[in-house]
Amino acid sequence: MTIDLTALGWDAERAVHARRHPGRRPGRVARVDRGVCTVFGADGPLRATLGPAMLAAAAGDLTRLPCVGDWVLLRTWPDGPVTVECVLPRRTALVRRTAGKDASGQLLAANLDTAAVVEPVHPEPDVARIERLLALAHESGATPLVVLTKVDLAADPAAIARQLAGAAPGVPVLPISAERGVGLDPLRAHVAPGRTLALLGPSGAGKSSLVNALAGAVVMPTQAIRRVDGKGRHTTTWRALVPVPGGGAVLDTPGVRAVGLFDGATGLDRAFADIAELADGCRYADCAHDAEPGCAVRDALAAGELTARRYDSWRRLGREVTFETRRREARSAAERRSGWRSARRRTPRP
Structure with missing residues (x-):
């Protein structure tokens, strides 16, 4: 069985990335089961485990592991096993x-x-x-x-x-x-x-x-x-x-009971483009759209141009995005401090 990879999205730009890794062949991940990937390759579907380089790259960031839809480069070992060696740059995620x-x-x-x-x-x-x-x-x-x-x-x-x-x-x-x-x-x-x-x-x-x-x-x-x-x-x-x-x-994708927004400031503005446009008309650039004078969003709410339900949904998701942003920033700061302390411990005294 052969598969036309171009029908699945393989193109010249991805081929350029692949040429930087000679001896590796491309494939697209169709499914991931506990670290084992089902991959569509040119010669048909195959099963591949994660190579050492792949595991090392993902040690500090699990999002670097292959997921469904990823384009990956595969290596076939002399004794038969196939491993995923790297994930090509993602265009959307x-x-x-x-x-x-x-x-x-x-x-x-x-x-x-x-x-x-x-x-x-x-x-x-x-x-x-x-x-x-x-x-x-x-x-x-x-x-x-x-x-x-x-x-x-x-x-x-x-x-x-x-x-x-x-x-x-x-x-x-x-x-x-x-x-x-x-x-x-x-x-x-x-x-x-x-x-x-x-x-x-x-x-x-x-x-x-x-x-x-x-x-x-x-x-x-x-x-x-x-x-x-x-x-x-x-x-x-x-x-x-x-x-x-x-x-x-x-x-x-399987049904999910709850989908938490991770980094959704841009997505939130686009999903609520009507409110984002109203917010551009507020008197103050840092308007919280709560009780400030000259708030175009609150004015539209009072005039019935914006429903209370949609306003409340926008506010709720906005608070969620802000909370997640602060959590990520706190985590990054803690990791930087930890790295700085580790570096100090490794530095020999004069």
Whole structure:
């Protein structure tokens, strides 16, 4: 079995990076299982462990480990094993905050061209979740998209899409039913030769059904939703890159209970572009948008031009981003102090 790597995104720029490592061959990571990578190479899929150089590079920063969507360089050893030797530079990256206290980020996926926020319309879309995931998508560097799934269960899906457009300024909102094949063509445009579409959303949102519909085959397991409350069960527990016939790939991510923003200041401004534009009109550049005079954001809120729900969501996510930024800065300062003390201990006395 051979694989056309250019259909998965291999290009001249990546080839330049690869030539700096002679004797290594390229591949794209399709899945990672406890340090073992499933990689699409030119000769077909293969399993590769992490090489010593790869482990050393990631010792101080786990985000340097390969993740789904990464382009990597492989080495085949004389006795047969294959190892991942390095990760090529990422063009985009989807990073969320980890649940621990180490102020670090978890890399969900890399090298995405489009990041689609997938949200079911039944029983009711969670607007705050859409806003949070859109901030994450914007921050990744990929083109954001909102996909409303299971629209066959809604009386007027077009009306729901129009209502949600206010929570996604400048972002297309696509109502889709994978079960009935409705609305898939606009989404297919984001899965073209050399391009990757990532699906981000909660369990039961229908991401696996979308992957199957785009791939034209059952490649991901699915389960029917409960008609009582419209909820589905967690069917996919791993992130996977799935090639699509004709070129391109879809990247399915497992549903997450909570997505913490790690470094989302830019993404937050883009996800709330309407409020960011209002903030530019505030009297003071450092306006906290609380009780300051001449606050354009508060004026829009009082005039009914900005809903209290969206304002509260923006403020909540802003506080989260500020908190995470301070945690990272504190961690960096502590590491610098630790390095300085270690250097002093190693310096011999005159």
